[in-house]
Amino acid sequence: MTAVPLIVKLLSSSVSVANRAGKIVRDVMSKGELGIVEKGKDDFQTEADRSAQRCIIASLSTQYPKLNIIGEEDSLDTVDEVPSDWIVIDSDKDVLSLECPPSLQDIKEEDIVVWVDPLDGTSEYTQGFLEHVTVLIGISVNEKPVAGVIHQPYYKTLIGGENKLGRTIWGLQDTGVGGFTPAPPPDALVITTTRSHSNPLVEKALQVMNANQILRVGGAGYKVLQLLEGVASVYVFASSGCKKWDTCAPEAILSAAGGKLTDVLGNFYKYGASESRPNKTGVLAAVNNDLHSYALSKIPQELKDTLSKK
Ligand code: AMP
Ligand code: MG
Ligand code: MG
Numbered sequence: 001m002t003a004v005p006l007i008v009k010l011l012s013s014s015v016s017v018a019n020r021a022g023k024i025v026r027d028v029m030s031k032g033e034l035g036i037v038e039k040g041k042d043d044f045q046t047e048a049d050r051s052a053q054r055c056i057i058a059s060l061s062t063q064y065p066k067l068n069i070i071g072e073e074d075s076l077d078t079v080d081e082v083p084s085d086w087i088v089i090d091s092d093k094d095v096l097s098l099e100c101p102p103s104l105q106d107i108k109e110e111d112i113v114v115w116v117d118p119l120d121g122t123s124e125y126t127q128g129f130l131e132h133v134t135v136l137i138g139i140s141v142n143e144k145p146v147a148g149v150i151h152q153p154y155y156k157t158l159i160g161g162e163n164k165l166g167r168t169i170w171g172l173q174d175t176g177v178g179g180f181t182p183a184p185p186p187d188a189l190v191i192t193t194t195r196s197h198s199n200p201l202v203e204k205a206l207q208v209m210n211a212n213q214i215l216r217v218g219g220a221g222y223k224v225l226q227l228l229e230g231v232a233s234v235y236v237f238a239s240s241g242c243k244k245w246d247t248c249a250p251e252a253i254l255s256a257a258g259g260k261l262t263d264v265l266g267n268f269y270k271y272g273a274s275e276s277r278p279n280k281t282g283v284l285a286a287v288n289n290d291l292h293s294y295a296l297s298k299i300p301q302e303l304k305d306t307l308s309k310k
């Protein structure tokens with residue numbers, strides 16, 4: 001058997017690690033001691049964010065020492081503080097057998113930047129909207145998101161009359177997505193947006209869309225899942241609040257499924273290690289190019305100018 005290309009190995013490891021991180025997220029909630037810290041205005045961190053990040057970074061850096069891994073939670077990446085049962089070296093067998101696209105076959109560890117959001121939707125986590133919570137691992141090569149994992153720790157599947165918790169969705173450029181069944185967009189224009197970080201500019205961008213329905217939910221990961229599952233057609237967020245770790249994995253998976261995620265000016269973000277963390281000019285994502293073009297055409301120039309000046 002020929003060796004498995006690095007990107008495929010790393011994606012299959014990321015699926016297993018995200019599952020473990022999701023269990024940590026559930027365990028912290030069951031214990032009931034969230035250890036909430038306020039990092040900034042409307043920006044919180046809990047014990048689950050901290051522990052899940054330690055698990056992910058320790059697991060990936062043990063196996064791939066030359067990777068550049070950037071996690072949302074600062075200065076937590078000392079491997080020796082991590083309990084040994086948080087270090088996951090398994091890999092998902094289905095992902096491991098994927099065919100690697102030719103353009104990604106010779107990528108080296110040093111060419112990869114991994115963006116980790118150990119818990120996306122922390123506000124919702126602390127408020128009990130648990131299905132909005134996701135674990136995000138995004139893999140970028142030459143500044144572009146090429147693979148990613150969205151794990152949903154509280155997703156319920158009924159198997160043999162019993163609820164199984166958690167599911168993991170992955171995507172790989174030029175290959176596709178797995179872990180769930182994508183569905184076509186709704187017939188009506190359904191927009192998904194923030195639940196807990198709105199402001200007048202965010203509302204202005206929603207008003208101009210002429211939407212039939214606006215869904216307000218937490219997390220960039222969960223909103224992109226709504227696009228992929230046919231619950232919403234477009235994700236609009238005209239704010240500088242999202243960061244690279246929020247959009248790297250969702251963008252990789254959405255584009256592997258034929259969708260598009262850009263800023264509200266229609267430009268792609270870059271995911272090199274030296275890029276600034278905030279997605280300053282907002283997020284505009286859609287399940288296909290037509291819906292993305294429609295939404296982009298509705299954004300007034302004045303709004304684009306205001307965000308660009310921030
Ligand atoms: P939301 O759609 O509000 O759930 O935001 C998606 C992601 O971006 C989450 O990780 C949020 O924490 C982050 N985010 C969005 N807006 C802000 C903000 N104003 N301050 C801090 N984080 C934000
Ligand atoms: Mg986040
Ligand atoms: Mg987070």
